Amino acid sequence: MSIKTKSRIEVTLIYLFIAFMAVIIFYPLLWTIGISLNPGTSLYSGSMIPENWTLEHYKWLFTSPDSDYLLWYKNSLIVASVNSIGSVFITALIAYSFSRYRFVGRKFGLYSFLLLQMFPSLMSMVALYIFLNTIGLLDTLGGLMLVYIGGQIPFNAWLVKGYFDTIPRELDEAARIDGAGHLGVFFKIVLPLAKPILAVVALFNFMAPFTDFLLPRILLRDPEKYTLALGLFNFINNQFANNFTRFAAGSILIALPIALVFLFLQRYLITGLTAGGTKG
Template sequence: MAAISVRTGPRRRRSVEGRQRVRDGLTDTLIHLLLLVVAVIVIFPLLWVVGSSFGPSGGLANASPVPENATFDNYVHLFTQTNYGRWYLNSLYVAVINMVGSVGLSALCGWVFARIRFRGRKASMLGILILQMFPSFLTAIAVYMLFLNFGLLDSLTGLALVSIAAALPYNTWLMKGYTDNLPASLDEAAALDGAGRLTIFRKIVLPLMRPMLTFVAITSFTVPWMDFILPRLLLQSSGKQTVALGLFQMITDQYSNDFTTFAAGAVVLAVPITILYIALQRHLVTGAMAGAEKG
């Protein structure tokens, strides 16, 4: 009897392992199918826009993911017959200021809330938490009246300041949460060596915050780059329009319904974001690997 159980034991284990391999194979197959479906859903509209930008000029009837006679006429028309260049520079100006300001302020505020104990700290953190729950467009009327009273309407710099203020609560919480996970012993060791608080922040904490700084930089550049509500509210003259306003006007004006030129503008619009992500993604990957090794 013992000999029979010895012989059947390995067979049972092999049977269990075989069923487990089948289940794992089915799971992997379903995951890959799901990823394939998601990829098709995401990529097809992008291919449609890119293909339409190289198609014959005209409306939606001439748009196609694979144009028969590819041409650069839409791009030439975009930069010669419209103010796309001016819109592009305006958006770039606002996005860069918002990125630099958001990264600097949120890093400093997050470090202060994470490392320094002061009176009113909990109340301030609670206020920031409440503020980040409300979308920025809910304060549109208040922002408009404030800008009207201070003479900041139709100002690209004012638009950048509003974008920084709108994203500051959320970015501050991100930075605080990340800084809380950094070892405080590094700060204490530097303080024993005579380093001041700003020196500790600049030379020790700030380099360790690089992955989160990279994430905030990318998001802070992307949001105003594609924002439509605040520019529509605060910008009035045609020379101060951003790309979002210009492209919207390009397809909604009753005398202009050129969707292929609009597609060309959308393709060019994606170039800076793509370059920025490619240039900074190594910092994100390095930070993720460092966090995994630390964990």
Template sequence: MNSKIKSGIELAGIYAIFAFMAVIIIYPILWAIGISLNSGTSLYSSTIIPENWSLVHYKWLFTDPKSNYLLWYKNSMIVSGLSALISVGITSLVAYAFSRYKFVGRKTGLYTFLILQMFPVIMAMVALYILLNLVGLLNTLTGLILIYVGGQIPFNAWLVKGYLDTIPRELDEAGRMDGAGHLTVFVKIILPLAKPILGVVALFNFMGPLFDFILPSIILRSPEKYTLAVGLFNFVNDKFSNNFTRFSAGALLIAIPVSLVYLYSQRSLISGLTGGGTKG
């Protein structure tokens, strides 16, 4: 077979796969948008985008006294933002210590982090539930944040350490020759160079709690403490089984901003992930 024809067939096959995947990804999104614009409460419509579309459900989320959407949105931002911020701070310090210093238990600590990654936080949920109840943090955003931060450190430490290993140690030595201490080297030399991987950690640790349902549903009991995932679930449970349209509207309002941030920072995310893969 002619090489040009063969290359054309391969290229057409690649485009066909991309087109198929695009349909699988885009179609549910368009359907969710159409449901959110449906003026009624029906889950089904004759067209993806209703002919008589309306923003009534979006208006209800922000203006109706019975809607706690803004409160849930604020709770989600608090939990996700603080989880990402605290995780980045702790992870960067832990990863810097394992990357730059030799100390007793270093290898054991790294292997412990590796093993802990194999067990999801949900496996220890009973113990965590009892612990939070004993210390009075059950049904609080603080308790939820602590669980997220603790569960994120093992994976993040490995990820950031791999990236820090690629930063030449000569930069540390040059800083110390100029009179910089350990903290100064970390803050003024290492952190600026580690921005790509820290951005990856921050974004992943922000998105995880934002879309998580299982942990908040176990820990949070009061409606005023709900995060968005738990709050929106009330629109489609047995009591509010006809509010799929409001559920779609609320879900889109949180998914679209996060997607835009992800697309905007895609180049930095790729550089951060690939940079840490060159040396372990």
């Protein structure tokens, strides 16, 4: 078999694999969109390509007095925005400290971060519930945001520290010669060069509150403080037992803010270190 033939076979297999993965990814998405456009409320009477499609479920989410969808959306946006910004700032400071400084307990701290990632988050749920109840933040968006930001520090710190380690220390030294202090080096040198990895952290931490169900389910009790994942669960539970079409419509709209944030951060994800290039 010639090299040219082998190359064609490899390319064909790659395309077949991509097509297979595309079917796995887009098939459930197309079904969800189709169900959201079907009339009625039943899951089993829906079809991927509805014959008599309607936007009544989307209209109900935004106009019905019985719907708290807009309130849940606002709660999710608040939690996601604070989680994203807070995680980026706190993680960057921690990662910068571990990357640039040598201090007592540094290695122990890094190994602790690594060790904490090995345990499933379910193990800490009871402790988090008791902790938030003790400090009076149970059933509040503030308590939920505190847990989100703190819970992501070990993974994010390792991720960002590894990126900071690739930034030449000579840039720090040159900035200090020019009179920059520690914060000056951090904000003017390191952060601009680290925009790609910080954009990744911002995107992942923005997505989490929109898709997470378990943590809000444990910490929140007041329906007015529900996030989208928890609120939409009511459409197929309790008094909203069979509203799968409204559930599908609400689920589709979750993707909008995530897509907008991704588009906003895309240039940082693509350009890489060139966004923070320096002039000689």
